[in-house]
Amino acid sequence: MLQQNVAGRLDGLKLCLDFRARSRFLLLPNTLNSEAKMFKILFLADVVGKIGRRALKEHLPAMKDEFAPDLCIVNGENSAGGLGIDPSCAGEIYAAGAEIITTGNHSWGKKTIIPYYEEHQDKILRPHNFAPGAAGTGCLIWTSPKGLKVAVINLIGRVFTGELVDCPFRMADDLLASEAADADLVFIDFHAEATSEKVAFGWHVDGRAHAVVGTHTHVQTADERVLPGGTAYITDVGMCGPYNSVIGVNTEAIVERFKTGRPTKFDVAKGDALINGVSIEFDEAQGKASKIERISRVYPVP
Numbered sequence: 001m002l003q004q005n006v007a008g009r010l011d012g013l014k015l016c017l018d019f020r021a022r023s024r025f026l027l028l029p030n031t032l033n034s035e036a037k038m039f040k041i042l043f044l045a046d047v048v049g050k051i052g053r054r055a056l057k058e059h060l061p062a063m064k065d066e067f068a069p070d071l072c073i074v075n076g077e078n079s080a081g082g083l084g085i086d087p088s089c090a091g092e093i094y095a096a097g098a099e100i101i102t103t104g105n106h107s108w109g110k111k112t113i114i115p116y117y118e119e120h121q122d123k124i125l126r127p128h129n130f131a132p133g134a135a136g137t138g139c140l141i142w143t144s145p146k147g148l149k150v151a152v153i154n155l156i157g158r159v160f161t162g163e164l165v166d167c168p169f170r171m172a173d174d175l176l177a178s179e180a181a182d183a184d185l186v187f188i189d190f191h192a193e194a195t196s197e198k199v200a201f202g203w204h205v206d207g208r209a210h211a212v213v214g215t216h217t218h219v220q221t222a223d224e225r226v227l228p229g230g231t232a233y234i235t236d237v238g239m240c241g242p243y244n245s246v247i248g249v250n251t252e253a254i255v256e257r258f259k260t261g262r263p264t265k266f267d268v269a270k271g272d273a274l275i276n277g278v279s280i281e282f283d284e285a286q287g288k289a290s291k292i293e294r295i296s297r298v299y300p301v302p
Contacts (some may be wrong), residue, residue, distance in 0.1 A: 037284040039148060041187060042069035043213050044277040045220070046104070047079040048241025048248035049268035051301070053089060055240055055275050056096035059299060064097050067279045070144055073152060075189060075215045077103035078241070082248055082268040084109015087116045090124060099123065100142060102154045104191030104216055105161055127156035127191060128175065129166040139179050148284065150187060151180035153209075157192025157201075157216075168192075169204050176208050185210045185282055192216055195235050202233040210289050211280050213237050218247035220276045220296055230288025238276025243298050245269035273299045 042064065047053060056074070064072060076098075079089040084106045090113070093101055100123055107126035108114065117126055117136025128138020138154040153175055155168040168190065180186050186209040192198050198214040205212060207229025214221070220238030227233050239248055245268075246254035253264040277295040282288065 038290070039144075039185065039282045039284055040067065040069045040071075041150075041211065041280045041282070042067050042072045042277060043187075043189075043237060043280070044072075044074045044098075044240050044275065045237035046215055046218055046239045046241070046248075047074060047076045047089075047093065048218070048239050049078065049080075049082045051268065051270065051273050052239070052241040052248075053079055053092045053096075055273035055299060056093060056098075059273075059275060059297075060097045063275075063277075063295075069279065070148075071100070071142060071150060072098050073100045073102060073187065073189070074098040074240075075103065075191075075237075076101045077106045077109075077191075078239075078248065080110050082241075082266065084113065086110040086112045090116065090120075094123070100140070100152055101125070102152070102189040102191075102215070103127070104154075104156060105163055125152065125154035125189075127154050127165065129155055129168050129171040131165070139175050141179070141183060148185070149183045150185045151175075151183035153180065153186065153188045155188060155190050157190065157194060157197045159192065159194035159197045161193050161216075169201060172201070172205055172209070176205070184284070184287070187211045188213070190214050195221075198235045202227060202231065202235075206231045206233075210282055210287070211292075213278060220294065222294065224278060224292045224294045226289050226292060230286070232278075232280045232282075232289035232292040234278055234292065234294065237278055238274070238296065240275045240277075241273070242269035243272040243274040245271075270301075272301050275299065 076085045080086045114135045121137045142150045202212045206227040211232040214236040217236045218239035221235040224234040241248040250267045250269045257264045279293045281291040283290045
């Protein structure tokens with residue numbers, strides 16, 4: 001009798017385990033069908049001179065194949081000889097694969113770009129907190145083929161930049177409550193010098209903007225993260241330009257400036273190319289960033 005009871009209990013346990021195992025596999029198709037829809041943005045940092053433009057032309061198409069972004073944004077403010085951007089350089093950046101160009105403190109470096117800002121407000125930005133009446137805009141709405149609306153905002157910091165601009169914190173509040181209010185995703189290029197200002201800005205818009213990428217210093221930081229509210233953040237993305245340089249400029253000239261204190265001519269350096277950027281993934285259903293990946297690659301010049 002004891003043996004029969006033990007055998008019966010073992011048979012019952014086997015049936016129970018078998019049912020649980022079958023149930024798990026029966027539920028698997030539903031799990032697969034509920035995969036989150038992801039939206040990806042590839043952002044490349046400040047393009048410096050001809051080397052930066054050539055690096056984009058030669059390598060951005062392959063990077064887009066690798067990261068499969070739905071939207072590619074490039075900061076191009078130093079693409080024309082290392083200071084400013086002109087229509088020709090903007091055309092090269094678009095031809096390489098960018099949909100939108102952002103800029104910064106050198107927005108007005110080339111006079112020929114001023115009417116271009118006015119004529120192409122759907123694809124090139126200058127900081128929105130410049131004085132009212134400045135050419136162009138610092139906020140646009142980009143719509144994907146599937147109808148997802150992305151607000152792309154360009155702002156500039158005030159600490160150590162020497163720019164007479166409106167408060168970027170308050171400007172962000174205004175834009176998030178107005179022009180960007182109905183967007184599905186909000187992406188902000190915050191062009192600023194001080195790391196403290198950038199970090200504070202990230203926390204200021206956490207949970208309201210979906211990504212904040214810092215630009216301007218040309219030195220990539222290693223603090224990429226998704227903040228608690230779901231905002232992808234990095235203090236500075238870096239640059240796309242000469243690798244053996246001082247933030248894109250010939251090393252000898254910069255060293256001489258520091259040694260002597262005398263003005264020197266800042267020429268864009270030559271040689272191998274550096275490409276810095278970030279790839280950001282967003283969960284469309286949750287309306288939050290889920291991943292930010294830092295990119296830093298050196299490409300030898302033949």
